[in-house]
Amino acid sequence: MSFDRYGSDVLGGTPAPTHHRARPVSRPQPAERGLVVEEVQTGWVGAVVRVEKSGGMHVVVLEDRAGRTRTFPLGPGFWVDGAPVELTPPVTSRAPAAPTRTASGSRAVVGQRARVARGSRIWVEGKHDAELVEKVWGDDLRVEGVVVEPLHGVDDLAAALADFGPTPQRRVGVLVDHLVPGSKERRIADEALRRSPAGTVLVLGHPYVDVWQAVKPARIGLERWPVIERGTEWKRGILRELGWPAQTAEDVGRAWQRILGTVRTYADLEPSLLGRVEELIDFVTAP
Template identity: 65%
Template sequence: MDPHRVGPTAVRPESVHVALTRGMVLEDRQTGFVGAAVAVEKSGGKHLVVLEDRRGVHRAFPLGPGFWLEGRPVIVDPPAPRRRPPAGPVSAGGRRLTASGSYAVEGKRARVARASRIWVEGKHDAELVEKVWGDDLRHEGVVVLMLDGVDNLEEVMAAFGPSPQRRAGVLVDHLVPGSKESRIAEQVRAMPGGENVLILGHPYVDVWQAVRPARVGLQAWPEIPRGTDIKHGTLEALGWPHADQADIARGWQRILATVRSYKDLEPSLLGRMEELIDFVTAPGTR
């Protein structure tokens, strides 16, 4: 039986208000589109929720009535403001710092998401960026999305449609002369609107190597032979479990847990991320 159908003698359920949370799975009652909430935007004075379906398709819908949540009609309100206690180190002057080294803005709500975006290659990149720059990005309203591989960059940028006010910043691995990544970057820059896309990268094959090796007790990250998966090879060189994807996930979490602030990352990543944030938050962008 369709859980949305109301019989002739049944009482139609009354819509209730719910505050939007990230990951909340909603169904738009008019179109039937079902997806998880990944961002909130403000356009024309209205709040929009961006839903992502299981195929990775994104669609935006006005917040308010017209949604199903777990089989019941709901009115979706903007997210409740998050007031988190200040965390991180303290400067010599007594001011709290974020993990990126910026002064923490205490007692201020995260701003509504910008139209401009930053993309990173994958899950591990996104988790590292969140750990170090998460507070700064929320303060600026910058959403970080995953490409799931640099090979998708042209398609993602074509769908995004960058403009002078709607910029795209992209962080990629192994952006060195002659690499596949550098060739794709040049192709994207030549696309319509490509001048509004800033593609930067670090020289490492994988973002793992942007963590200072001393954090895991090494003087340098091991050299992994060509043809060997770098994550698998790194864990093997460290003497950590490396048999399957679950071992790789646990190994990365073990490395990520050693990162306390920007001081635990290599400068070649730090500078690139700061440039990307400046690019998508420059005056005149939205």
């Protein structure tokens, strides 16, 4: 029996192979400006001009050698150097510009490490005062190596200064709330200054009952801070006027964080506080 190795129909073509070569997989390719690509459906070849958003989708604009441009949806369907790619948005590696000014308005010193703390100190009445000073002047203070410490009240200011032992090389600047003529705070400050070596202590203050009032009222939607009746705890009275929770110390703390969060730069504070803090910084950093 003879065997026809070509089959019965030599013109019938080559039998279909039993397997197919795997289709190439597109690799992600950022659509960087200047990249030359081919759009496979139209055969358009051009360099990437830009990627933009149009009609709710990202598109890529390609420019051919003649300067003509066409726009295609970003994604698969392109070739680069003979290989399929899926165009993706370009990688943006530009770092945000460093701020040129600190929150206090001073020129920012980029890349400088915090200075080792000086012996001199700035004292403020309480935690909220310290947090506000840090929020606005923190960058400046770190550059100068100045530490801010809360006193938790000024009633014992003279004793605290005696314990610290200020000298011309270890000066103390003190920021006091409600430092106005005839006030208890004024009498305490004067007594502390009398007991300290001349030129080693500077006590300055603002006219407000509490440092909260040094934040411009517009920052929390007020025309002016409410007036609280004498005998009422000031902070809780303020919170009741604002309609905020005022029952516990935690309520007061949360309210302060809410107020502090509205402070962005020195422009959000009253000038009567700004000048005093700047004077204290100059005093403790003077050679």
